[in-house]
Amino acid sequence: MKVSHVPLRVTIGAFFLNSGLSKRTLEGEAAQGLHGRAVGAVPQLKHLDANRFARLLSRAETALGVALLTPFVPSALVxxxxxxxxxxxxxxxxxxxxxxxxxxxxPTQQGTVLAKDIWLLGAALTLVLDDLTRRRPA
Structure with missing residues (x-):
């Protein structure tokens, strides 16, 4: 991992790790609400039980957070x-x-919460491009 990637990876990694861990015990109405919003964007998710979806989302966020925080995982991969x-x-x-x-x-006032996630996409592409385009010794 490049030293210049550390601030980006630590801040985003800590955010994802916290978010994933906070969803570990999500069930019932809370899981249904989360699942319902996801189904609105990706209708194929309707076949997945809401509690299972919440557990899978928790695991995915936790795994991504850990990967971002782990120095030996290549920046392009994370x-x-x-x-x-x-x-x-x-x-x-x-x-x-x-x-x-x-x-x-x-975004509307309500949409600002989700619109900000475009920054995560920009950070992701920065990590990938920077890792893939840096000069390698000949």
Whole structure:
């Protein structure tokens, strides 16, 4: 891991680790609400039980957080994981009614919470591109 990647990976990794761990015991109405929002963006998820979805999401966020915090995991690899995850969050923003002003990508007050996730996609692409394009000794 490049030293310049440390601040980005630690801050995002800690955020994901905390988010994943906080969802470990999510069940019932809370899991159903989370699942319902996800199904709105990715209809294929409707076949997944809400409690199972919450557990899988918890594990995915925890694993991504740990990978980001682990120095020997290549930045390109964790960047790809983060890109996939953040692309899902951007899709959630784009497909959830009421998140954007009509005919625009500009977020509503309610949509700002999800619109900010575009930064995660930018950070992910930075990690991938920087890791893949840095000069290698000949």
């Amino acid at each position: 960047g790809l994981g983060l890109a996939g995850f953040s692309a899902g969050l951007v899709q959630l923003y784009l497909k959830t009614p009421g998140m954007r002003e009509a005919g625009s990508l500009k």
